[in-house]
């Protein structure tokens with residue numbers, strides 16, 4: 001095994017672990033991951049792909065047969081070292097909040113602080129309470145909190161112990177869509193306020209589109225893709241299929257607001273798109289999601305349609321969708337990519353092949369919220 005570099009600004013994790021007695025076929029995890037030591041890295045994959053097992057290895061809750069883990073310059077595991085979980089400076093947030101029912105929210109926070117032995121300044125305490133917005137509910141017991149409030153208390157508890165790494169295992173999975181929308185802005189604030197890297201397990205595309213800075217995709221215990229969000233989700237060769245959710249996420253800036261038609265113009269590396277104005281200020285960075293089912297292809301640019309967004313593109317790659325009548329087409333626009341989902345008949349009629357230049361017509365684009 002090569003020695004991984006111990007980079008002060010990166011997380012390197014390499015684990016091999018076998019579960020010969022897994023339910024169903026034996027499961028093995030064999031991963032080698034290098035991700036930035038800041039921002040939110042989403043660990044994405046289908047059920048059973050090994051996401052939780054990977055987090056448990058990072059936390060030291062599993063002892064892989066072979067493993068190495070370096071977090072921003074500190075070795076947590078190597079051939080000769082294995083820091084036990086309680087010695088790893090990490091916070092862990094689970095799908096269910098795991099608060100003690102007999103303690104108030106405040107009591108839960110105090111208990112965690114006492115156990116971790118970490119001294120917290122009143123400034124940090126107030127900052128965490130403010131960012132997570134939980135001051136009004138501190139005196140309540142967990143059964144008097146909404147699911148979203150419970151998770152915000154659990155996240156605050158993880159932050160107060162001043163971890164060097166935050167692990168979140170589907171923290172929103174037990175919430176309904178409305179509660180989920182309510183809590184997402186808190187997670188964005190966490191990212192912009194605290195300089196703590198987060199490894200965040202999810203299989204929900206909306207969460208990924210909104211939160212990911214970096215993405216690791218697992219399939220059957222192996223890493224099948226890793227990289228920035230835009231890059232990974234523009235790939236059409238991943239083993240999993242996303243159906244109607246197939247599509248790219250582009251990061252761009254609001255460069256114009258047209259108040260008459262309630263539209264905003266967003267410039268990204270590969271061009272510009274008009275989107276419905278959502279009140280975002282000029283110059284603001286936004287994420288825009290373009291689904292493959294909303295992209296159609298034409299040989300010429302037709303001005304006489306209701307479609308606002310047309311971009312000159314070049315076919316980069318083609319692949320079959322799950323449905324044999326349908327193809328996925330990866331399209332290059334400047335340094336960025338789009339995906340179109342078209343019929344095999346259109347592939348034939350338009351003579352689509354790598355290198356072919358044509359126009360992408362985008363029926364619908366939405367800023368990720």
Ligand SMILES: Nc1ncnc2c1ncn2[C@@H]1O[C@H](COP(=O)(O)OP(=O)(O)OP(=O)(O)O)[C@@H](O)[C@H]1O
Pocket residue numbers: 019021022023027045046047048049050051052053054203
């Ligand atoms: N302690 C264990 N002993 C045996 N097998 C296990 C154990 N923990 C997990 N497994 C098996 O390992 C595989 C990966 O499980 P894991 O929970 O890591 O997947 P996941 O991607 O997090 O799935 P989900 O999205 O459903 O939570 C599964 O086949 C599971 O049954």
